[in-house]
Structure formats: C-alpha cells, structure tokens
Amino acid sequence: MSSRMARLGLSTYRLAGTVASPVVGLYLTYRTAKGKEDRARRLERFGYPSANRPQGPLVWFHAASVGETNAVIPLIREIRRRDIHVILTTGTITSARLAAERLGQEAIHQYVPLDLKPSVSRFLDYWQPDCAIIAESEIWPATVLELGRRRIPQILVNARMSDRSFARWRRRQSIAEALFENLALVIAQSDVDAERFRDLGAVPVITSGNLKVDTDAPPYDSAVFARYKKQIGDRKTWAAISTFDGEENAAGIVHRVLKERDRQLTIIVPRHPERSDEIEAALVKQGLKVARRTRDDVLSADVDIFLGDTIGEMGLYLRLTEIAFVGRSLFAEGGQNPLEPAMLGCAILSGGNVQNFREAYQKLARSGSARMVRDTEMLAKGVHYLLTNDEARRNMIEAGVATVHEMRGALSATVKGLEPYINPLTVKARLLPKAAAQV
Structure with missing residues (x-):
C-alpha cells in the first residue's frame, strides 16, 4: 500500500468513526449493562469531563489496564514532583479503582475517550494537554492523528511490540508509518522492541528497560x-x-x-x-x-x-x-x-x-x-x-x-528521555503564582 493510500485509509477511518458514533454508543450501553463500564461515568468515554482542568501545564497519561497503570505510577509521581498536573486515563473499572487507591489526589482520573474523532476532539478541547504519554502498546489511530494534527507531543513509554502485533503492522507497513510518524518519541522496554518500532517508522526510539521492575512491591493488608x-x-x-x-x-x-x-x-x-x-x-x-x-x-x-x-x-x-x-x-x-x-x-x-x-x-x-x-x-x-x-x-x-x-533503572532512563518535553513545562509551572498552580 502506498503512503498516499495509507493516509486516505486513515482519513476514512476517522470519518467512519464519526458516522459510527451512535452505534458505538449502543455497544457501550451493552457493556455497561454487563458491568464492564462505569455507569455513573459513562459520558467520560465520549470525551465529556467530570472534573475541572487545573491551571498550568498538564500532561496526559494513558494506561490501558491494571498492569500498565501500576507501571506508570512512579513516573506520574516524578512528573508531579515537578509541579506539573497530570490527568490519567484508563480503560477498565479495575484500573480506575487502582488509580484512586494508589494516586488519590496526585492525578485526575478519567476514562479514556473512545477512539472516535468527536470523543477525542471533545476530550482534547477541554483538557488541552501539553504532552501525551502513552504506556506500552496502545495505538489508537483517531487519537494519534488528532494529537498529531494539534502538534501535541505524544510519547510511548515502556513500549513493547509483541510478535503478533509486529507481524500485523508489517502487513500494513504504510499505515504503520503514517501513524508512527506522529510519535515524538518511543521509549522501548528492550532492544528488540526498539528495533521493531524503528522498522515501522518511529523516530527517535530509545531503550529504557521495563518500568515494571521499578515499581514498588504490590501492597497488601x-x-x-x-x-x-x-x-x-x-x-x-x-x-x-x-x-x-x-x-x-x-x-x-x-x-x-x-x-x-x-x-x-x-x-x-x-x-x-x-x-x-x-x-x-x-x-x-x-x-x-x-x-x-x-x-x-x-x-x-x-x-x-x-x-x-x-x-x-x-x-x-x-x-x-x-x-x-x-x-x-x-x-x-x-x-x-x-x-x-x-x-x-x-x-x-x-x-x-x-x-x-x-x-x-x-x-x-x-x-x-x-x-x-x-x-x-x-x-x-x-x-x-x-x-x-x-x-x-x-x-x-x-x-x-x-x-x-x-x-532496575528504567524509571531514571525514562525520565531522562522525557526531559526535553518535561523541563520546559516544569519551568512554566514554577513561574505560576502558587495559588494558580494549586488549583
């Protein structure tokens, strides 16, 4: 598939997502009835906020589920130590519960918007993140393209590429390149993962090791x-x-x-x-x-x-x-x-x-x-x-x-890789009046 055809295909995907919004809404209703969605916060999946955006720099973290959430919690705390606000999105009820238990008021939690242009645009219009940091292997085309269109840096951390995913992307090389060119940086778990992301068009790519090694031991009663x-x-x-x-x-x-x-x-x-x-x-x-x-x-x-x-x-x-x-x-x-x-x-x-x-x-x-x-x-x-x-x-x-x-060592390597994107936000956050920074 040519580069032009790949871009046309991705544009069609975005348009189809807009048209399919009502149908996806019905599917979400079905998932809610099955207990797989949070009924009280269902509108968050359509990009509607349920919390106030704080003043000052804001980094959007996304972690799909429990494992990814646990992995990025130490990284979120590193960002918060720099006085930068964090919004964390996850996709499951259990990961939302984990975020509430382990992060409390350190980060704002929202459910991730559906990968439909109206939902993603609504989310970005309201939260206006200065940077998007995505854990492991979450590649959602509409989200990636909309972030790219708005020139919001998007970074994959603890990134991995399974054998199956790599084979699937290789069969759609042009589409992969059209998506991955929007990534400002990929911080991969291993040299093998890094090489795979490079093969699919991601630049630059560095290796950090696995963030899950640098997490605290899971708590217990x-x-x-x-x-x-x-x-x-x-x-x-x-x-x-x-x-x-x-x-x-x-x-x-x-x-x-x-x-x-x-x-x-x-x-x-x-x-x-x-x-x-x-x-x-x-x-x-x-x-x-x-x-x-x-x-x-x-x-x-x-x-x-x-x-x-x-x-x-x-x-x-x-x-x-x-x-x-x-x-x-x-x-x-x-x-x-x-x-x-x-x-x-x-x-x-x-x-x-x-x-x-x-x-x-x-x-x-x-x-x-x-x-x-x-x-x-x-x-x-x-x-x-x-x-x-x-x-x-x-x-x-x-x-x-x-x-x-x-x-161990992935956390410090990841923070170092993020410095070009985080340091300017740290300066901006610390120049804010204290009252505004704490809102």
Missing part, C-alpha cells in the same frame, strides 16, 4: 495476611496466578496429583475474576473443596483451593506462598508479568508461551529463578520438586530477587 497465615498453619502452598481458561483446570489436576504426598494448599488467582463462578464449578466437579476470597471463606484444613477472586490483592496472594506458576503461558499465548512474583520472593514456573515478556523470562531463566514447563504433568513435577526441596526453592528465590534488582 497485613491484618488479612496474618489471619490467612494462621489458618494455613504449617501447610505447604503454591500459587497459579494470572491464569487463563484451561490453566485453572490444570492447577486443579496438579493439586489432586500431589495432595496425598504434599498436603498442600493451592492458590488460584485468575486474570479475569468475573470467570470465578465457572472456575469454582469446574474445580468442584474435580472433587475439590474451594474457598473464595470474596466470600471471606476460612482456609480450613480440608480446603483444597483458595480462589483469589479479587482485583488488586496480588500482593496478598504472593506473600502467602514461595512458588508461583505464572499463567497465560500453558494454554493461552503471550504470558503474564513474572516480575512481581520474583520481586516478592517466589520461585517461578511458567509455560513456554511467554512472547510478550520474553526478555524478562530470559533473564530470570538465565539466573535460575524461573523454570519453563511443557504441560500439566511437567507442572506437577515442578511444583512437587519445589515444595519438597527447600534449598532449590531458596536458591531460585534469591536469584529472582537479585535479577530484579539488576534490571
């Missing part, structure tokens, strides 16, 4: 932790976290295979807690007794599975064990972030489908802190080995903590 530790007593534990369809069933099979020998408690934390009813039903069908966090069930000696069916409590679940299988890797593809369990002192097991976190897994595997399994049988053997071999488990844990420590 110490009173709840103490209560569960007392209930668990001297039982051994292992966890299957961020699991996708099929992996909870595999964890149940592993539990049944090991139960007689290891008398363990299995903790399962699904990536999508809304699936918890069907997960529980499937585990009960295997003959297993399930306790659920949302029911505040007691972890009595006859409980087989502790189902962590809440959002934002990974810090609790990981502190209850020293062995973590990280999901979306055995039957689903892409993998999930292994850095949190490594940071919190867990020996890591994973399936082989970890393309989205390849570099992190490579470093953890090289240090001996992560092991890959092919199937459910191999997972059961790995869990049993770590449950019964204290020295091996301890060695993996220590290697993981050391590896995460060595990987």
Whole structure:
C-alpha cells in the first residue's frame, strides 16, 4: 500500500468513526449493562469531563489496564514532583479503582475517550494537554492523528511490540508509518522492541528497560495476611496466578496429583475474576473443596483451593506462598508479568508461551529463578520438586530477587528521555503564582 493510500485509509477511518458514533454508543450501553463500564461515568468515554482542568501545564497519561497503570505510577509521581498536573486515563473499572487507591489526589482520573474523532476532539478541547504519554502498546489511530494534527507531543513509554502485533503492522507497513510518524518519541522496554518500532517508522526510539521492575512491591493488608497465615498453619502452598481458561483446570489436576504426598494448599488467582463462578464449578466437579476470597471463606484444613477472586490483592496472594506458576503461558499465548512474583520472593514456573515478556523470562531463566514447563504433568513435577526441596526453592528465590534488582533503572532512563518535553513545562509551572498552580 502506498503512503498516499495509507493516509486516505486513515482519513476514512476517522470519518467512519464519526458516522459510527451512535452505534458505538449502543455497544457501550451493552457493556455497561454487563458491568464492564462505569455507569455513573459513562459520558467520560465520549470525551465529556467530570472534573475541572487545573491551571498550568498538564500532561496526559494513558494506561490501558491494571498492569500498565501500576507501571506508570512512579513516573506520574516524578512528573508531579515537578509541579506539573497530570490527568490519567484508563480503560477498565479495575484500573480506575487502582488509580484512586494508589494516586488519590496526585492525578485526575478519567476514562479514556473512545477512539472516535468527536470523543477525542471533545476530550482534547477541554483538557488541552501539553504532552501525551502513552504506556506500552496502545495505538489508537483517531487519537494519534488528532494529537498529531494539534502538534501535541505524544510519547510511548515502556513500549513493547509483541510478535503478533509486529507481524500485523508489517502487513500494513504504510499505515504503520503514517501513524508512527506522529510519535515524538518511543521509549522501548528492550532492544528488540526498539528495533521493531524503528522498522515501522518511529523516530527517535530509545531503550529504557521495563518500568515494571521499578515499581514498588504490590501492597497488601497485613491484618488479612496474618489471619490467612494462621489458618494455613504449617501447610505447604503454591500459587497459579494470572491464569487463563484451561490453566485453572490444570492447577486443579496438579493439586489432586500431589495432595496425598504434599498436603498442600493451592492458590488460584485468575486474570479475569468475573470467570470465578465457572472456575469454582469446574474445580468442584474435580472433587475439590474451594474457598473464595470474596466470600471471606476460612482456609480450613480440608480446603483444597483458595480462589483469589479479587482485583488488586496480588500482593496478598504472593506473600502467602514461595512458588508461583505464572499463567497465560500453558494454554493461552503471550504470558503474564513474572516480575512481581520474583520481586516478592517466589520461585517461578511458567509455560513456554511467554512472547510478550520474553526478555524478562530470559533473564530470570538465565539466573535460575524461573523454570519453563511443557504441560500439566511437567507442572506437577515442578511444583512437587519445589515444595519438597527447600534449598532449590531458596536458591531460585534469591536469584529472582537479585535479577530484579539488576534490571532496575528504567524509571531514571525514562525520565531522562522525557526531559526535553518535561523541563520546559516544569519551568512554566514554577513561574505560576502558587495559588494558580494549586488549583
């Protein structure tokens, strides 16, 4: 496809988005009825504000979901220390809740406007951001083009490009170039990611490392932790976290295979807690007794599975064990972030489908802190080995903590890359009268 045709295609996309607004509105109503949209704040998705814009420089951060939100929180705090206001948009109810809990008044939260020209224009007309900082891999054509048209610098941070996304963009090279030329800067997680963005037309591109390594350990309620530790007593534990369809069933099979020998408690934390009813039903069908966090069930000696069916409590679940299988890797593809369990002192097991976190897994595997399994049988053997071999488990844990420590530095590298865009805003913010700056 030629460059001219690509631009024509993107213009058509913008026009189609304007025409499709009423239909998209109906779809949003459907999502609201399903509990996937915040009913009280639904108009934010059409670009209508629900908060006042403060006076002075404003940076717009966008993070799609919980993982991306956690990753950019330290960066948001760095920007706020420079007296620059921040608006953070996210796309999910759970990430909105996380932003409220962890940032409070440090940032204004809004739901991200739909990628339709009327919604994006309405959002930008009101908030008038001086800069847009987007986390990881969120590329929305109408938003990118409208920011470009207004000459608002837009920067990708902690940027990654999965194998699947790269292949998809390569098939539409001209469209990719027409979009990515609007990016003022890409700060990539790894050299591989950086090279892929360059191949697709992004300039300039630098590498920072993964911001998720520089985040604080996920918080937890110490009173709840103490209560569960007392209930668990001297039982051994292992966890299957961020699991996708099929992996909870595999964890149940592993539990049944090991139960007689290891008398363990299995903790399962699904990536999508809304699936918890069907997960529980499937585990009960295997003959297993399930306790659920949302029911505040007691972890009595006859409980087989502790189902962590809440959002934002990974810090609790990981502190209850020293062995973590990280999901979306055995039957689903892409993998999930292994850095949190490594940071919190867990020996890591994973399936082989970890393309989205390849570099992190490579470093953890090289240090001996992560092991890959092919199937459910191999997972059961790995869990049993770590449950019964204290020295091996301890060695993996220590290697993981050391590896995460060595990987730190992405935050300072990202801040340095942002300086040409942030420093002028800092000067402008600090020249404002104090009363105006605090509005």
